[in-house]
Amino acid sequence: MEFLRKIKGIFIASLLFGITAFIVLIMRIFPSKQRSLRRVIAKVVRTIVGYKVEFEGEFDGSSELFVLNHQSLLDILIFDEFHPGDIKWVAKQELGKVPLLGPGFRSGACILIDRSNPREIVHIIKQTSEFSKAGGAVAIFPEGTRGGGKKLLKFQSGAQIIANKLGLKVQPVLIIGSKEILDSKKLSFNKGVIKVVFLPSFVASEGSEWLAKIRENMQKILDEKLAQNS
Numbered sequence: 001m002e003f004l005r006k007i008k009g010i011f012i013a014s015l016l017f018g019i020t021a022f023i024v025l026i027m028r029i030f031p032s033k034q035r036s037l038r039r040v041i042a043k044v045v046r047t048i049v050g051y052k053v054e055f056e057g058e059f060d061g062s063s064e065l066f067v068l069n070h071q072s073l074l075d076i077l078i079f080d081e082f083h084p085g086d087i088k089w090v091a092k093q094e095l096g097k098v099p100l101l102g103p104g105f106r107s108g109a110c111i112l113i114d115r116s117n118p119r120e121i122v123h124i125i126k127q128t129s130e131f132s133k134a135g136g137a138v139a140i141f142p143e144g145t146r147g148g149g150k151k152l153l154k155f156q157s158g159a160q161i162i163a164n165k166l167g168l169k170v171q172p173v174l175i176i177g178s179k180e181i182l183d184s185k186k187l188s189f190n191k192g193v194i195k196v197v198f199l200p201s202f203v204a205s206e207g208s209e210w211l212a213k214i215r216e217n218m219q220k221i222l223d224e225k226l227a228q229n230s
Contacts, residue, residue, distance in 0.1 A: 009187035012048060019044055035086055038109060042081035045074070050191040051181045053078055057198030061085065063171035064132040065163050065204075067211075069218060070141035071149040072178035078196060079139060079173075086136040090124060090158075111138065121161055129166050138162075142211065149179035150226060152219050160211040163204035170210075171201035174218045176225050197221055 023041050027034045046053075051074070061084060068075060076089060093112040111127045113120040128138045140162075142155035163170050174197040181192050199217060204210065 006187065009189055012189045013184075013187050016045055016048065034109060038080045042077040045077050046081065049074075049182060049189050052193045053082070054193055054195050055082075055198070056195060058200075059198050060169070060171045060201040062169060063201050064137050064166075064168040065128070065159065065170045066137060066139040066173055067159050067170060067214060068139060068141055068173045069152050069175055069222075070143050070146050071175070072146065072182050073184055074178040074182050074194065075141075075175050076139075078175065078178070078194065083137070086131075086134075088127075088131055088136060088138050090138060090140040115144070121158060124158065125162055125165055128162055128168075132166065132168065142215075146179075146184075149177070150222070152215055152222065155211050155215045157211065160204070160209070164206050164208055167203060167205060169201055169203050172199040172214045172218060173197070174199065174221055176222060177229075195225065197225075 020041055023037050023044075027037050030037075066079070066087075068079070079087070089110045091110040091112055093114050111124055111131075113124060131138060140159045142159045143153040144156050145153070147153045159170075162168070176195040176197065177192065178194050181190050181194060182188070199214070199221075202210070
């Protein structure tokens with residue numbers, strides 16, 4: 001049974017990679033359509049994998065910076081599909097070098113950064129400022145990498161610095177259960193429900209310390225939801 005699940009996982013992963021690579025090619029031909037094509041990718045993945053999404057709380061479409069926890073590739077796809085406006089992700093520059101998929105990350109979907117260079121924060125602030133003034137929103141994973149799904153990793157200070165400097169409206173978003181649906185390391189795919197919890201939005205200001213409190217609140221909600229599910 002485990003062998004069959006592994007074969008199924010490899011097949012689905014290969015299928016998704018092929019579909020995504022094809023759409024990325026279309027994105028390069030029609031760059032003005034990249035946002036709508038990203039929604040297509042998200043819908044295709046949701047249909048093939050077979051998961052559902054439940055929302056809790058109030059989504060604030062006027063927010064300029066979304067702060068999310070991270071545990072699966074689905075975190076990006078879920079947000080790409082339902083967010084009605086233009087949105088960019090802060091991501092490591094290595095993603096822009098991924099064969100076939102790299103051009104998609106460089107097409108305008110991401111603000112690619114060199115995480116080893118502390119001066120990159122200036123680059124992020126500049127691009128975020130320009131993009132938000134044009135009506136777009138930026139999403140960031142302050143954990144910096146994928147976590148295990150049950151305990152949030154330490155939040156890096158970049159999101160707080162950017163929001164405080166620019167006076168952005170921030171909305172924290174907690175995603176629960178995406179790792180159980182798609183675990184890219186184990187190549188496991190399962191049907192199920194992913195919950196997206198919107199926390200209250202707020203306007204950041206110079207000198208304000210809110211990131212640690214957000215992490216604390218998100219972990220508390222996560223613990224409560226996991227306890228209910230168990």
